[in-house]
Amino acid sequence: MTVKGVDVSSYQSSSFSTKDLDFAIVKATEGTSYLNPRMHAQASHARDAGLVVGFYHFLRPGSVKDQAKYFVEKAAERAGDPLFADWEDADVSCAAKDDFLAEVQRLRGADHRVGLYCNRDFWLNRDTTSEAGDALWIADYVTAGKPRIKAAWKFHQYTDSPLDTNVGRFADAAALRSWAEGGGGKSLGALADEGFQVSGAED
Structure with a gap:
């Protein structure tokens, strides 16, 4: 079973469809100066529909x-809202990505899951540490749930x-919310210790 989200x-409306x-x-945010002007409205719209934000x-x-620092100060987050690094700029190194995740975890990890978004190419060819914080969010335009x-x-x-449409690897919405509200904790390294395969190798 999976859950679905966007x-x-x-670039998107503040009243995007929340159906299903x-x-x-x-x-x-982006860098240290850009703030999404629709962030508050989009987050409120999603919360009003009962979504995990x-x-x-x-x-x-x-x-x-x-x-x-800029991200956590400007994001309209509440305790339990997952926070992600979007790693798409080829001039940002894997080490910088790891340092950003660690800093967000230091600043907000007690109350938030902290994860990584990247596409399959970055994960397989640019990542060298398999570090994604509490959650890897992977972009790969194939069958849903089969990256x-x-x-x-x-x-x-x-x-x-x-x-941009996504599935989450959770039994249902309640399981997703429970995970999100659990606060930070397990890196992919910790998941590996529990027997998960976490290398960036292709299937």
């Missing part, structure tokens, strides 16, 4: 500590039409 940014959705992940920060080159990686993913973005 991710939205300023369990979660929405909203772009909050998360936020993401688009990583740019530069101080990851400054970016993490072509062996890692212990939590969310799968499988299409961008008509919106």
